[in-house]
Amino acid sequence: MANFLIEDVTKSFTSGEVEEQILKGVNLSLKEGEITALVGPSGSGKSTILTIAAGLQRASDGKILFETKDMTKMSQEEIRQVRAKEFGFVFQSSHLVPFLTVEEQLLVMLDVSKTKLGKQEQVKEVEKILKLVEMNHRKDAYPASLSGGERQRVAIARAIIHQPKILFADEPTASLDTKRSKDVMELLRELTKTLNLTTLMVTHDEEMLPYADRIITMRDGYIVE
Amino acid sequence: MKIAWKEMKKNKAKFLILGSIIFLVSFLTFIISGLANGLSQDNAALIKDMPTGQFYLNEDAKQTYNLSKIDIDLQEQIMEENPGAAAFSVQMGFVNDADDKQHSVAFVTSTESDVFETVQEGEIILDSSLKDEGIAVGDVLSNNQFSGEFIVKGFVDKKKYSHAPVAYINMTNYQEMYRVMEMQTIFIPAKDAPMFIGLESFSNKSFLNAIPSYSAEQMSLNMIIWFLVVISGMLFAIFFYMMNVQKIGLYGILKAIGMKTIALFRMIWVQMMVITIVALALSVGLSQLFNVLAPAGMPFHLTLDTVMMLSAVFLIVGFIGATISGFQIKKIEPLQAIQQGEM
Numbered sequence: 001m002a003n004f005l006i007e008d009v010t011k012s013f014t015s016g017e018v019e020e021q022i023l024k025g026v027n028l029s030l031k032e033g034e035i036t037a038l039v040g041p042s043g044s045g046k047s048t049i050l051t052i053a054a055g056l057q058r059a060s061d062g063k064i065l066f067e068t069k070d071m072t073k074m075s076q077e078e079i080r081q082v083r084a085k086e087f088g089f090v091f092q093s094s095h096l097v098p099f100l101t102v103e104e105q106l107l108v109m110l111d112v113s114k115t116k117l118g119k120q121e122q123v124k125e126v127e128k129i130l131k132l133v134e135m136n137h138r139k140d141a142y143p144a145s146l147s148g149g150e151r152q153r154v155a156i157a158r159a160i161i162h163q164p165k166i167l168f169a170d171e172p173t174a175s176l177d178t179k180r181s182k183d184v185m186e187l188l189r190e191l192t193k194t195l196n197l198t199t200l201m202v203t204h205d206e207e208m209l210p211y212a213d214r215i216i217t218m219r220d221g222y223i224v225e
Numbered sequence: 226m227k228i229a230w231k232e233m234k235k236n237k238a239k240f241l242i243l244g245s246i247i248f249l250v251s252f253l254t255f256i257i258s259g260l261a262n263g264l265s266q267d268n269a270a271l272i273k274d275m276p277t278g279q280f281y282l283n284e285d286a287k288q289t290y291n292l293s294k295i296d297i298d299l300q301e302q303i304m305e306e307n308p309g310a311a312a313f314s315v316q317m318g319f320v321n322d323a324d325d326k327q328h329s330v331a332f333v334t335s336t337e338s339d340v341f342e343t344v345q346e347g348e349i350i351l352d353s354s355l356k357d358e359g360i361a362v363g364d365v366l367s368n369n370q371f372s373g374e375f376i377v378k379g380f381v382d383k384k385k386y387s388h389a390p391v392a393y394i395n396m397t398n399y400q401e402m403y404r405v406m407e408m409q410t411i412f413i414p415a416k417d418a419p420m421f422i423g424l425e426s427f428s429n430k431s432f433l434n435a436i437p438s439y440s441a442e443q444m445s446l447n448m449i450i451w452f453l454v455v456i457s458g459m460l461f462a463i464f465f466y467m468m469n470v471q472k473i474g475l476y477g478i479l480k481a482i483g484m485k486t487i488a489l490f491r492m493i494w495v496q497m498m499v500i501t502i503v504a505l506a507l508s509v510g511l512s513q514l515f516n517v518l519a520p521a522g523m524p525f526h527l528t529l530d531t532v533m534m535l536s537a538v539f540l541i542v543g544f545i546g547a548t549i550s551g552f553q554i555k556k557i558e559p560l561q562a563i564q565q566g567e568m
Contacts, residue, residue, distance in 0.1 A: 051560045056481055056558065056559045056560035057558045057559075057560045057561070058558070080480075080483050080485065080486075081483070083481065083482070083483040084482065084483025084484075085483070087483075089481055089482065091481075091563070095478045095481075095563065096478075097228075097475065097478060097479070098235075098475070099231055099232045099234075099235035099236060100228075100231060100235075104231065108228065108482075108484075109482055112482055112483045112484050112485075113483065142235070158482070
């Protein structure tokens with residue numbers, strides 16, 4: 001069932017006197033328990049549509065319907081609440097908070113999402129998720145001491161700890177070697193299925209496409225197939 | 226709060242360096258203020274330390290203390306009507322010790338009053354700074370305008386006028402030395418003292434301006450202090466602004482995961498407060514220690530009130546700088562913040 005719809009979304013940027021249209025009317029629906037992969041050449045607008053869908057920037061026009069609510073009509077605070085409770089993000093370069101340990105990264109996310117869990121339960125939940133991404137043994141480590149693959153695993157753990165409905169992943173394997181990329185993709189696939197997540201992923205790596213349920217190709221701001 | 230503290234704990238060296246800059250800037254401001262206030266005090270401690278009241282000068286003196294002469298009959302009438310009133314005069318001069326060495330002083334004489342030292346004829350009471358010049362109680366001092374000699378009866382602390390130590394002498398001796406019967410000023414220790422025909426009244430503060438060169442010197446000293454305070458304040462504000470703007474990528478990540486803007490503001494404020502309070506506490510402590518340990522001859526005067534006022538100014542401007550950066554962070558979209566942080 002589609003619980004996330006993108007309808008006629010456009011995005012323009014103005015640089016000096018020149019207006020550049022990055023998205024020229026994108027339509028997309030995402031389904032629960034599926035990984036949708038957005039592919040396309042550099043500059044096609046795939047990362048832009050992902051960040052707009054994730055509420056990290058505003059669309060110029062169009063609608064983004066999350067569970068029937070139009071996100072383009074929401075205030076900044078309403079979008080923040082959706083991001084904190086319903087969305088999870090995995091960025092290209094993990095973007096962990098450098099001064100927090102692996103365990104603290106996840107506890108902060110639970111704190112931000114205003115989970116109803118008590119302190120003890122939060123610690124147990126963190127342990128459970130870290131086991132799921134096989135990072136429990138590094139829970140006291142800081143991001144600087146983790147490998148690229150480990151950092152992405154922690155970023156994935158942070159993205160799912162608060163049980164979001166939608167998971168956005170922007171080139172999650174871009175900074176990893178082939179083996180680690182496959183490990184991360186297997187983990188994303190497994191989590192999408194077991195937690196019934198709706199996952200939207202941007203990638204330029206064709207080797208990662210077999211892990212996706214649907215592949216959408218973008219070019220010049222349009223979806224072409 | 227927790228996240229702000231964790232960042233400081235993890236990046237101790239970075240925050241220590243930031244804190245030490247705040248400490249050095251505030252310490253510099255306190256020390257320069259202390260020296261400037263010390264000079265000001267050195268110029269007019271005699272007047273500044275007097276109780277709140279009204280000073281009267283002759284109207285013809287054109288608000289210049291040296292030119293004032295109070296009519297004797299009027300003086301007597303005022304003294305009769307206002308118990309506690311005192312007439313006094315100050316003149317620059319010098320005394321010679323037994324070795325004929327000259328010491329600059331400001332001779333002060335007055336009618337009998339609690340505000341001024343009571344001195345008998347032929348006696349002199351000096352500011353304690355003259356002890357360092359080798360003068361002791363019982364020494365005999367002379368002056369070429371005075372037919373007799375002065376016996377040192379004692380010393381008083383921190384009584385300076387026009388950068389010279391004060392020398393209290395008896396009115397009769399003063400009248401002989403300066404060949405003048407009238408006093409220059411009348412002081413009534415009351416907030417709302419009456420007006421008198423032919424006399425102009427001054428509050429404690431405005432009377433200081435009647436001292437020759439005081440206001441000009443004070444203006445320079447105040448300019449030094451306020452320039453320093455303004456520049457230090459601006460440094461504080463810019464400093465906290467830059468500190469937060471440099472971390473915009475981090476704030477972008479925290480915004481992206483849904484952290485409330487108020488939580489980011491709290492993080493900014495907590496860090497600013499911790500750094501500033503610790504740095505200011507150190508500066509206040511050290512500057513007060515310097516106040517005690519400063520060499521006796523160095524005019525240094527830094528009251529706790531001044532230090533607290535300057536600290537409050539620094540805290541407020543630091544808060545403003547940090548808050549402006551907070552608004553910048555509030556305004557920016559998370560993605561833009563992350564991208565800026567990557568640059």
